[in-house]
Amino acid sequence: MLELLIAIFNGISIGSVLLMAALGLAIVFGLMGVINLAHGELMMLGAYTTFVVQNVLKGWGDSWFEVYIFLALPAAFLVAALAGLILEKGVIRYLYGRPLETLLATWGVSLILRQFVRSVNGSIAMGIGVFCCLFFGGLFLLRRRRNWERIKKWAIPTIGSLSLAMAIFKILLLVNLGNKALTKPWFSARNVDVTAPVWLQGGLPLGDFQIPSARIFIIILTLLCLIGTYWFLHRSQWGLRIRAVTQNRTMSACLGVRTSQVDGLTFALGSGLAGIAGCAVTLLGSVGPNTGQNYIVDTFIVVVVGGVGNLLGTIVAAMGIGTLDYLIGSKTLVPMLVGVEPWESFFDFFGTTSMSKVIVFALIIAFLQIKPAGMFPQKGRTSEL
Amino acid sequence: MAQGLGRRKFLIYGSAGLGTSLLLKACGGSPTSGGGGDIIKVGILHSYSGTLAISERTVVDAEMLAIQEINAAGGVLGKQIEVVQEDGSSDWPTFAEKAEKLIEKDQVVTIFGCWTSASRKAVKDVFESKNHMLWYPVQYEGQECSKNIFYTGATPNQQIEPAVDWLLANKGKEFFLVGSDYVFPRTANTIIKEQLKAKGGTTVGEDYLPLGNIEVTGIISKIKGALPNGGVIFNSLNGDSNAAFFKQLKSSGLTPDKYPTMSVSIAEEEVRQIGKDFLVGHYAAWNYFQTVDTPQNKEWVKRFKAEYGEDRVTNDPMEAAYIMVYLWKQAVEKAGTAEDLEKVRMAAIGQSFDAPEGKVTMKANHHITKTVRIGKVRDDGLFDIVWSTDGPLEPEPWNQYVPATKGYGCDWSDPSKGGKYKI
Numbered sequence: 001m002l003e004l005l006i007a008i009f010n011g012i013s014i015g016s017v018l019l020m021a022a023l024g025l026a027i028v029f030g031l032m033g034v035i036n037l038a039h040g041e042l043m044m045l046g047a048y049t050t051f052v053v054q055n056v057l058k059g060w061g062d063s064w065f066e067v068y069i070f071l072a073l074p075a076a077f078l079v080a081a082l083a084g085l086i087l088e089k090g091v092i093r094y095l096y097g098r099p100l101e102t103l104l105a106t107w108g109v110s111l112i113l114r115q116f117v118r119s120v121n122g123s124i125a126m127g128i129g130v131f132c133c134l135f136f137g138g139l140f141l142l143r144r145r146r147n148w149e150r151i152k153k154w155a156i157p158t159i160g161s162l163s164l165a166m167a168i169f170k171i172l173l174l175v176n177l178g179n180k181a182l183t184k185p186w187f188s189a190r191n192v193d194v195t196a197p198v199w200l201q202g203g204l205p206l207g208d209f210q211i212p213s214a215r216i217f218i219i220i221l222t223l224l225c226l227i228g229t230y231w232f233l234h235r236s237q238w239g240l241r242i243r244a245v246t247q248n249r250t251m252s253a254c255l256g257v258r259t260s261q262v263d264g265l266t267f268a269l270g271s272g273l274a275g276i277a278g279c280a281v282t283l284l285g286s287v288g289p290n291t292g293q294n295y296i297v298d299t300f301i302v303v304v305v306g307g308v309g310n311l312l313g314t315i316v317a318a319m320g321i322g323t324l325d326y327l328i329g330s331k332t333l334v335p336m337l338v339g340v341e342p343w344e345s346f347f348d349f350f351g352t353t354s355m356s357k358v359i360v361f362a363l364i365i366a367f368l369q370i371k372p373a374g375m376f377p378q379k380g381r382t383s384e385l
Numbered sequence: 386m387a388q389g390l391g392r393r394k395f396l397i398y399g400s401a402g403l404g405t406s407l408l409l410k411a412c413g414g415s416p417t418s419g420g421g422g423d424i425i426k427v428g429i430l431h432s433y434s435g436t437l438a439i440s441e442r443t444v445v446d447a448e449m450l451a452i453q454e455i456n457a458a459g460g461v462l463g464k465q466i467e468v469v470q471e472d473g474s475s476d477w478p479t480f481a482e483k484a485e486k487l488i489e490k491d492q493v494v495t496i497f498g499c500w501t502s503a504s505r506k507a508v509k510d511v512f513e514s515k516n517h518m519l520w521y522p523v524q525y526e527g528q529e530c531s532k533n534i535f536y537t538g539a540t541p542n543q544q545i546e547p548a549v550d551w552l553l554a555n556k557g558k559e560f561f562l563v564g565s566d567y568v569f570p571r572t573a574n575t576i577i578k579e580q581l582k583a584k585g586g587t588t589v590g591e592d593y594l595p596l597g598n599i600e601v602t603g604i605i606s607k608i609k610g611a612l613p614n615g616g617v618i619f620n621s622l623n624g625d626s627n628a629a630f631f632k633q634l635k636s637s638g639l640t641p642d643k644y645p646t647m648s649v650s651i652a653e654e655e656v657r658q659i660g661k662d663f664l665v666g667h668y669a670a671w672n673y674f675q676t677v678d679t680p681q682n683k684e685w686v687k688r689f690k691a692e693y694g695e696d697r698v699t700n701d702p703m704e705a706a707y708i709m710v711y712l713w714k715q716a717v718e719k720a721g722t723a724e725d726l727e728k729v730r731m732a733a734i735g736q737s738f739d740a741p742e743g744k745v746t747m748k749a750n751h752h753i754t755k756t757v758r759i760g761k762v763r764d765d766g767l768f769d770i771v772w773s774t775d776g777p778l779e780p781e782p783w784n785q786y787v788p789a790t791k792g793y794g795c796d797w798s799d800p801s802k803g804g805k806y807k808i
Contacts, residue, residue, distance in 0.1 A: 006606070007606075010602045010603075013602065014600055014602055017600070189439050190654075190658055191628065191658040191659075192658065193657065193659065193660040193661075194660070195660040195662050195663070201632075201635055201636055201663075202635075203636050203638050205638065209637075209638075210638030212633065212636030212637050213636065214632075214633075214636050281599070283632070284599060284629055284632060284633060285599035285625065285632065286599070286625040286629060287628075288625065288658075290625070291625075294597050294625060325600075325603070326602060326603055326606075330606045330607055331607065332606070352591075352592045352593055353593065353594050353601070353603050353604060354566045354593050354598075357595065
């Protein structure tokens with residue numbers, strides 16, 4: 001009996017990590033129809049934010065360090081949401097309704113973000129700062145000119161390239177000055193060490209077993225995020241607008257909903273949830289520039305199986321895939337099937353972590369043959385896709 | 386149709402572009418190295434980019450340190466060494482392509498390079514068909530012995546087998562094997578299983594994680610099921626999975642006193658990245674640790690830190706990389722030539738070097754003798770050396786536990802024996 005309980009708990013805990021990671025994507029991909037391949041990198045930004053918060057609080061003393069995770073969660077949400085907002089305003093809004101281009105562009109963004117955390121240092125950060133000040137400051141000033149509409153065509157590329165030149169000049173100047181503090185990468189390409197506070201490292205003993213507290217924490221966090229997201233989408237003004245735009249963009253626009261604002265907000269919300277997920281997975285795994293790549297495939301599978309545009313489907317899919325993966329990979333089924341050939345040897349053969357993936361993927365393919373639109377298909381912005 | 390590019394636009398874009406490039410040119414100018422004189426060209430072929438760059442760059446640092454030292458001391462045969470560096474990009478076909486380029490176009494006399502077994506296998510054919518020379522610095526799974534490669538990392542009998550023997554004697558007879566799902570862990574675990582069979586231990590289970598996977602709940606339940614009262618975990622995971630494995634091991638209550646874990650891919654640098662809290666008390670088997678107590682090592686660590694910074698650590702592959710440059714230099718000096726590779730190859734056999742890990746000697750099978758050590762992770766993230774062999778062990782490229790290669794050896798000093806002969 002206890003073993004069954006443990007198996008269920010383990011299945012749920014694997015599922016909740018999947019769900020946590022997929023929740024943001026369920027909004028971005030599910031509601032907006034944007035195939036965001038940079039979702040994993042938004043998680044990675046959340047994980048690095050956790051790393052930074054942790055190191056700052058370490059300096060403040062032990063009692064602060066014990067609770068750093070509670071500060072890291074909102075910080076990760078904000079950083080990832082901000083990055084998502086910039087991504088939406090800078091790239092994705094030009095690509096709505098063109099899934100293939102979105103896919104390629106977000107793939108590019110994910111490469112840029114990965115390389116960014118590898119090589120960012122003081123001089124690059126200052127260079128980016130200089131570029132933003134010059135470019136957006138210049139735009140702000142030029143916009144006030146009366147002939148803005150006429151000069152806009154050549155003014156934007158001009159100040160763009162001038163600002164870029166100034167920024168590059170600044171970076172090279174700083175590099176040539178040879179100041180070690182400015183040229184030393186902040187994070188470098190190495191993985192960084194995020195160590196959970198002691199109360200999250202251990203576990204609750206239960207008979208011979210010990211339930212990891214990090215897993216309990218993630219399950220609770222996932223529940224809170226789910227409730228929060230549900231409440232936001234179904235009980236708030238903005239949620240109502242988001243759902244309205246999802247169902248019928250043109251009609252919503254006619255009724256006075258600012259659809260571009262809604263798009264930005266929805267994308268930022270999904271990205272912020274990715275940031276929280278990134279913060280949560282630091283409790284379980286490594287943090288490095290490639291962290292996001294470890295999750296991206298799983299998250300897409302969960303959303304696709306669950307059915308686009310439906311939180312319930314995402315929940316069921318995550319829990320189902322997690323439990324199935326655990327039951328097969330850990331050979332829990334083998335003792336129950338002793339003597340039942342050929343099933344006993346079948347599950348024995350597939351009973352390793354890498355082989356269980358084969359079965360799970362095969363079942364997903366079979367499932368999508370029967371229900372191509374996922375568990376709970378729903379109409380999204382299909383007309384735009 | 387509007388005009389393609391008006392004059393004003395052209396001027397604006399043109400001047401902006403020109404300005405940018407001038408700035409780039411003015412600031413990006415790098416000092417060019419003075420060539421000329423008598424030089425010997427060698428190649429360095431590692432991944433400077435891609436997922437393996439983290440590890441391979443540290444090895445490049447060690448190789449460059451050795452070359453700098455040699456040049457400062459007057460070079461080889463009175464000539465300075467010039468290095469041609471190429472990036473293998475963590476991509477195996479690129480490694481083969483760049484090896485060809487270094488040999489054909491740059492005309493280097495030898496190449497130091499590669500990290501993974503996959504990259505070595507990819508360049509092996511190039512070196513054999515061109516009858517050239519590669520020096521390879523990483524511990525590996527063995528079962529290979531090429532005339533054109535010198536191996537300065539450990540073979541399984543210089544790392545894995547002594548570690549298993551030590552565990553059997555001190556930690557228990559029941560082993561659970563965990564590894565990443567690729568050639569090195571699979572071969573290593575085949576050897577361990579054969580060895581346990583021969584020495585009276587048992588393999589209670591084994592599991593493999595795809596590279597980069599971080600979900601280890603299933604493995605931990607299996608370990609608990611197979612070893613309810615504690616036992617030995619032999620870990621050959623590589624990369625990101627290690628952090629996940631040790632974090633979740635700790636939170637599931639599998640502590641090192643009941644479940645000691647022996648790792649073969651975790652050195653000082655990895656401990657730092659995973660977080661030492663999760664590793665304290667676990668074990669690793671290598672030939673070299675930063676804490677090895679020899680005068681050569683203290684001197685080397687000091688020079689390395691002076692060159693690359695106080696916060697850097699040294700580890701086993703870096704030490705092997707440092708050794709191989711010196712062994713090559715000694716071979717060239719003995720042969721009296723760097724270009725006649727046949728002579729250098731013959732001269733290399735029998736060369737000894739007082740390395741940081743202790744004395745090493747190049748054997749006729751192109752592998753070196755090495756001291757084996759077992760370290761226990763301590764509170765500061767470095768290793769306490771809890772056991773070591775009395776002296777260097779002979780290398781055995783063909784494994785003597787695996788039935789298929791049992792009784793085979795390798796001897797390049799005797800043309801009638803070659804790469805694989807029946808002892």
